[in-house]
Amino acid sequence: MVKIMDPYGAELPEDYAKVIKDFGLEEFDVDDFPHPNCLMRRGVVFAGRDLKMISRCIKEKKPFYVLSGIMPTNDKIHFGNKQVVENIRYFQDRGAKAYILVADLEAAAARGVSLEEGRRRALEFHIPAYLALGLDLKKTVFYFQSENRDVVHMAYEFAKKITLNEFKAIYGSADPGRIMSAVTQVGDILYPQLEERMPGIIPVGIDQDPHIRLTRDIVDRTKDRKFFRPSSLYHKYTPSLDGSLKMSKSKPESCIVLPEDVKSAQKKLRRALTGGRETVDVQKKIGGEPEKCMVFEMHKQHLIEDDKELKSIYDKCKSGAIMCGECKDIACNRMEKFMKEFEQGIVKARKQVDRLNFVKFA
Amino acid sequence: MVKIMDPYGAELPEDYAKVIKDFGLEEFDVDDFPHPNCLMRRGVVFAGRDLKMISRCIKEKKPFYVLSGIMPTNDKIHFGNKQVVENIRYFQDRGAKAYILVADLEAAAARGVSLEEGRRRALEFHIPAYLALGLDLKKTVFYFQSENRDVVHMAYEFAKKITLNEFKAIYGSADPGRIMSAVTQVGDILYPQLEERMPGIIPVGIDQDPHIRLTRDIVDRTKDRKFFRPSSLYHKYTPSLDGSLKMSKSKPESCIVLPEDVKSAQKKLRRALTGGRETVDVQKKIGGEPEKCMVFEMHKQHLIEDDKELKSIYDKCKSGAIMCGECKDIACNRMEKFMKEFEQGIVKARKQVDRLNFVKFA
Numbered sequence: 001m002v003k004i005m006d007p008y009g010a011e012l013p014e015d016y017a018k019v020i021k022d023f024g025l026e027e028f029d030v031d032d033f034p035h036p037n038c039l040m041r042r043g044v045v046f047a048g049r050d051l052k053m054i055s056r057c058i059k060e061k062k063p064f065y066v067l068s069g070i071m072p073t074n075d076k077i078h079f080g081n082k083q084v085v086e087n088i089r090y091f092q093d094r095g096a097k098a099y100i101l102v103a104d105l106e107a108a109a110a111r112g113v114s115l116e117e118g119r120r121r122a123l124e125f126h127i128p129a130y131l132a133l134g135l136d137l138k139k140t141v142f143y144f145q146s147e148n149r150d151v152v153h154m155a156y157e158f159a160k161k162i163t164l165n166e167f168k169a170i171y172g173s174a175d176p177g178r179i180m181s182a183v184t185q186v187g188d189i190l191y192p193q194l195e196e197r198m199p200g201i202i203p204v205g206i207d208q209d210p211h212i213r214l215t216r217d218i219v220d221r222t223k224d225r226k227f228f229r230p231s232s233l234y235h236k237y238t239p240s241l242d243g244s245l246k247m248s249k250s251k252p253e254s255c256i257v258l259p260e261d262v263k264s265a266q267k268k269l270r271r272a273l274t275g276g277r278e279t280v281d282v283q284k285k286i287g288g289e290p291e292k293c294m295v296f297e298m299h300k301q302h303l304i305e306d307d308k309e310l311k312s313i314y315d316k317c318k319s320g321a322i323m324c325g326e327c328k329d330i331a332c333n334r335m336e337k338f339m340k341e342f343e344q345g346i347v348k349a350r351k352q353v354d355r356l357n358f359v360k361f362a
Numbered sequence: 363m364v365k366i367m368d369p370y371g372a373e374l375p376e377d378y379a380k381v382i383k384d385f386g387l388e389e390f391d392v393d394d395f396p397h398p399n400c401l402m403r404r405g406v407v408f409a410g411r412d413l414k415m416i417s418r419c420i421k422e423k424k425p426f427y428v429l430s431g432i433m434p435t436n437d438k439i440h441f442g443n444k445q446v447v448e449n450i451r452y453f454q455d456r457g458a459k460a461y462i463l464v465a466d467l468e469a470a471a472a473r474g475v476s477l478e479e480g481r482r483r484a485l486e487f488h489i490p491a492y493l494a495l496g497l498d499l500k501k502t503v504f505y506f507q508s509e510n511r512d513v514v515h516m517a518y519e520f521a522k523k524i525t526l527n528e529f530k531a532i533y534g535s536a537d538p539g540r541i542m543s544a545v546t547q548v549g550d551i552l553y554p555q556l557e558e559r560m561p562g563i564i565p566v567g568i569d570q571d572p573h574i575r576l577t578r579d580i581v582d583r584t585k586d587r588k589f590f591r592p593s594s595l596y597h598k599y600t601p602s603l604d605g606s607l608k609m610s611k612s613k614p615e616s617c618i619v620l621p622e623d624v625k626s627a628q629k630k631l632r633r634a635l636t637g638g639r640e641t642v643d644v645q646k647k648i649g650g651e652p653e654k655c656m657v658f659e660m661h662k663q664h665l666i667e668d669d670k671e672l673k674s675i676y677d678k679c680k681s682g683a684i685m686c687g688e689c690k691d692i693a694c695n696r697m698e699k700f701m702k703e704f705e706q707g708i709v710k711a712r713k714q715v716d717r718l719n720f721v722k723f724a
Contacts, residue, residue: 109518111522176522
C-alpha cells in the first residue's frame with residue numbers, strides 16, 4: 001500500500017495525485033455529477049473508479065446501488081464515517097438503492113468482537129448514528145452479515161479465486177481472520193447484484209481501496225456470474241488536528257470522535273495547528289495561511305455547509321481580517337451545534353430502528 | 363487381546379510407530395473398547411487422542427458424539443470412507459450420537475464446487491452410500507455446512523484465534539480457500555457441543571490429523587467456551603494394490619473406488635502385489651508371505667468379516683496350502699458380493715434420504 005506522506009489540502013496535491021497514479025484511479029470530475037455535495041465541490045472527494053458508469057445511471061435514471069458497511073467494533077464513529085454517509089446520501093437522492101451492512105462477521109474474524117456484542121452496538125449506536133448523519137431511512141436496506149447467507153456463501157466461493165500471495169500483494173499482509181473478513185466484504189460489495197443486476201458505487205476512504213481492488217479482481221475471475229465491477233468514490237482523510245495526515249484515535253489529543261463531549265472537542269480545536277503567523281501583528285499585515293490550517297479544514301470538510309460563508313472566512317484569513325482566535329470561536333460554536341444535533345439525532349433515530357428495512361435471511 | 367496380525371507385516375510398522383511418536387498420539391488399546399470391530403481387532407485402527415475419555419463414556423453410559431464429514435467433490439468414495447463409517451457405526455452402537463455434515467462450504471472454498479452441485483451430489487450419492495455402508499439412519503443427525511449458521515459463525519470467530527504462521531505450521535501451506543475450509547471444519551467438530559456439552563470422537567485417516575490438532579488448539583484458546591477437546595481415532599490406510607502406502611486415484615490401476623464396475627475391480631485384484639514366491643513349487647514348500655500381500659490386506663481390512671476365516675486363509679498361505687490364484691478367487695468373489703450389495707444399498711438408501719433427520723438452520 002502506498003503511504004501518503006503528508007497531510008492534505010490544496011497544499012499537498014502531489015500526495016493525492018500520487019495515490020491516483022499509483023492505484024490507477026480516475027480523478028473525480030465534479031462536472032459529471034449533478035448538484036455535487038460539499039465534499040465533491042470542495043475537492044475532498046478526489047478520485048474514484050468507473051465513475052462514468054455511475055454518472056450515466058444518474059443522468060439516464062437507470063438503477064444503481066450505493067453500499068457501505070458498519071464495523072461495530074466500538075461505540076464511537078469518526079469524521080470519515082460522516083463523509084461516507086454524506087456521499088451515500090448524495091447517491092440516494094439521485095436514485096441509488098442504498099445498502100448498509102453490519103459487518104458483524106468481519107468484526108468477529110478480524111477484531112474478535114462476538115456477534116452478540118456487534119449486534120448490540122450496531123442497533124444501539126451505529127445505525128442510529130448513521131441515520132442521525134442523514135442516511136435516508138426509507139431508501140436503505142440494512143442487513144447483518146451473519147444473517148445473510150448469500151454473502152457468506154459468496155465469501156466461501158470467492159476465497160478459492162485468490163492465492164495467498166495475491167492476497168498479500170493487495171493487503172500487504174495476511175492472517176486467517178483478515179482473509180475471511182476480506183472475502184466476506186467482497187460478498188457484501190456484490191450482494192446487491194444478486195437482487196438486481198446493476199452497477200454500484202462504494203464510497204470509501206482511500207485506505208479501503210484494497211477491498212475494491214480485490215472485488216474487481218474477483219469479478220474478473222467469475223465472468224459467468226456477470227457481475228458489474230464495483231465503482232468506487234474516494235474522499236480525502238479528515239486530517240489530524242496536529243496537521244498529520246489522518247485523524248486517528250492513536251493521537252487522542254488531535255482526534256475528535258463522534259460523539260464527543262463538546263468541551264473536550266472544543267479544547268482540541270483550540271489547540272489545533274493553524275495557518276497563523278508568528279505574531280498577531282504580522283498576521284494582520286500579511287494574512288494567515290488557511291491552506292495549512294486544520295481549523296479551516298474542519299470548516300471546509302465538516303462544519304460549514306454554505307460555500308459563500310466558507311469563502312468569506314478564507315478571504316478574511318488571507319487578508320488578515322480575521323485572527324485565529326475568532327476563527328476558532330466560529331469552529332467551536334459550529335462543533336457544539338453539530339454535536340448537539342448529532343446526539344439528539346441518535347436518540348431520535350434509536351426509536352426508528354425497530355422500523356428499519358432489515359433483510360432477514362432466515 | 364492380541365492383535366491378530368499387523369497389516370503391513372514387517373514392512374511398515376515402523377512408519378505408523380513414527381506417526382504415533384511424531385504426532386504425539388496414543389496407541390489404540392483394543393482392551394479399552396468393548397466388542398471391538400474388525401478394524402480395531404486387527405490393528406487397522408492403530409492410534410487416537412484422548413481415547414480414555416470416550417471409553418469411559420461408553421462404559422459409564424454417558425453422552426458423547428461421533429462426527430464425520432462428507433466432502434461432495436465427486437461421485438465416488440473410497441475404502442477409507444468405508445473404514446470411517448464402520449467406526450462411526452461402532453460408536454453409534456455403543457451410545458454415541460452421530461453427526462454427519464456435508465462439507466459443501468469447504469468443497470466450494472477448497473475445491474471450487476458450487477453449493478448446488480455439492481448438495482446434489484451429497485443427496486444423490488454420498489449420503490446414500492454412507493447408509494449403504496451401515497450408518498444407522500435413526501441415530502444420525504445430518505446437516506449441510508451452508509445451512510448451519512452456528513458452524514459458520516464459529517468459523518469466523520475461530521479464524522481470529524490462529525495466525526498465518528501457526529496455520530502453515532499445522533498444514534504445511536496456506537491459501538485463502540484452505541484456511542476458510544479448515545476453520546469451518548473446526549466449527550463442525552465442535553458444533554455438537556453447542557447442542558449438548560459432551561465429549562466427542564472423530565474417526566479419521568491420519569492425513570486428517572491437522573484438523574484435529576487445529577481444533578484442539580482452538581479449544582485451548584477459547585477456554586470461556588468450555589469445549590471438550592475432541593478425541594480422535596486413526597485407521598491405517600487401505601494400501602494401494604501395488605503395495606505403496608495408500609490407495610489413491612492418482613494410480614487408478616491400483617485403486618478400487620466405491621462403487622466400481624465389478625469386472626474392473628476384479629481385474630485390479632488379479633494384478634495386485636502378493637506375498638507369493640517366485641514359483642508355485644517354492645511356495646508350496648515354504649509358504650507365502652501374507653504380511654506383504656495386498657490381497658490379504660483387502661481380506662483383512664474389507665472383505666472378510668469372520669476372524670476364524672481370515673486366520674484360516676493366513677495359516678493356509680503361510681503353510682503353502684493355498685496359492686495366490688485361489689486366494690484371489692476368494693477376494694474376487696467377495697468383492698463382487700460387496701459391490702453388488704453396496705450398489706443395491708445405495709439404490710435403497712436413496713429412497714430414505716427424504717426421511718433423514720436433517721438439521722435446518724433456516
